[in-house]
Amino acid sequence: MTEANDTHEHDKSSRSPIWLLFQMRREELTPAICAGALLFCLLFINYILRPLRETIGISGSDINLERLYYGTFITMLVLNPIFALLVAKYPRKRFIPYALRFFALNMLAFVALIPLLDGVGEMWLGRTFFVWLSVFNVFVVSLFWGFMADTYRNEQGKRLFGILSVGGTLGAIAGSAFAQHVASRITEARDETFTLAVCLVIGAVVIEFGAQMTRIVNKLGERFEDEEQPPEAPELAEHRGDKKIGGSAWTGFVQVARSPYLLGICAFMLLYALTSTIIYFEKLHVVKVVFESAADRQRTFAQIDFWTNIATFGMQLFITGRIMTFIGVGAALAALPLVVTLGFTGLFATLSLPEDSQTLILNMSPALFVLILFEASRRAMNYGVSRPAREVLYTVVSRDEKYKAKSLIDTVVYRGADVLGARLFNIMKINLELSPATIALVAVPIGVTWTALAITLGVAQRRRAARAE
DSSP: OOHHHHHHHHHHHHHSHHHHHHSOOGGGHHHHHHHHHHHHHHHHHHHHHHHHHHHHHHTSOHHHHHHHHHHHHHHHHHHHHHHHHHHHHSBHHHHHHHHHHHHHHHHHHHHHHGGGOOTHHHHHHHHHHHHHHHHHHHHHHHHHHHHHHTTSOHHHHHHHHHHHHHHHHHHHHHHHHHHHHHHHHHHHHOOHHHHHHHHHHHHHHHHHHHHHHHHHHHHHHHHHHHTTOOTTSOOOOTTGGGSBOOOOTTHHHHHHHHOHHHHHHHHHHHHHHHHHHHHHHHHHHHHHHHOOSHHHHHHHHHHHHHHHHHHHHHHHHHTHHHHHHHHOHHHHHHHHHHHHHHHHHHHHHHHTSOGGGOOOBTTBOHHHHHHHHHHHHHHHHIIIIIHHHHHHGGGGSOHHHHHHHHHIIIIIIHHHHHHHHHHHHHIIIIISOOOHHHHHHHHHHHHHHHHHHHHHHHHHHHHHHHHHO
16 A cells, blocks of 8 residues: 555544544454453453452451462462463464463362362362452453554554453443342342352353454454555554464563563562552451441442442543553553552541541541542552553563563562562561551552652653664
């Protein structure tokens, strides 16, 4: 296609309603819908199971919860080299469905075990489920975004990753709404194991649908290559779905160790997970104090998820792409650390109030109100702006790094930071006997450091993109 025709097609796209609303060209619409459907499936499963996991987590002590974090981290360490071997041995269009179906089989295995266990066995099944879901929810989402970074160029990622995230947000909204309904049924039926079994069967069916979506996206890639689409079309080229990536099981570790850029992303993920873990423990503390029954706690967690995802939806649909295009990846990355810094400051202020001066806000204690506002703002900013921006960081690395190094960072580093955060929280709470308010104050300088790192990473990403172009 000639340069004049390229310009003509670009002008037509720029005048189309799709471009005006979403900054998306017509030929990019179908791949985006299919990719969004895949992310919908993954987040729907996570959010119908997530409140059940949170209820298991809140039922034990902080020490037991820390042990569950250790179990998750060790599981990640074992699985990561196995996944790297899968990536090296099989082409993309095979190893992604294989990985998804592995988790579907896990779900069916849980369903088979539930009727056979009681007492101590049921307790260990619950702990195993907590670890499994903690692995599943980061692994499959990391796999999805590696797939997208392998699919789209840097310029497209800035425009489209926010739109692709909408599919995940819709899945999260649907999943959390379903979880709220399930929580009300638990109150009536008093049968949590049956509810878990039903949710797992639904999850296995939905994940198979997601595996079918990966086939469709790969076929679209082959079609775009065969039709020799212009540069504006999604770069689903080189029949990448048919090509083996190669390498060894330990390639990801070597890639991260040798790259200052990837080490910077590691540090970003570490600070993100560290602050998230501290928030998580603070949330469990406040909810445990305010609510006595498991059903009320589960319903509260599901409600937080639901309203957070509603706020995220509008941000991803209309704002994220424009933010990254006009103010850059670094500024988009820095938005979340700023929210976290402000949130910990507000949590410190409300948790420090004496009980006799705590005026209820919307029939909630000030700490619970600030916690819900903080959690909703943080997660909306994360999924609406920071997460798409973080995934754009990987559009300027090698194809091998998009799967192996990225998987290592998103799983092992992320869950390792969870362990560090849990250990740090328990040291502050149990050994140093710090109050929840003081712990929130300690987290404020972590947020400031994280903000500076986000800006630095944005500069490095822009330089790599300029070199590539």
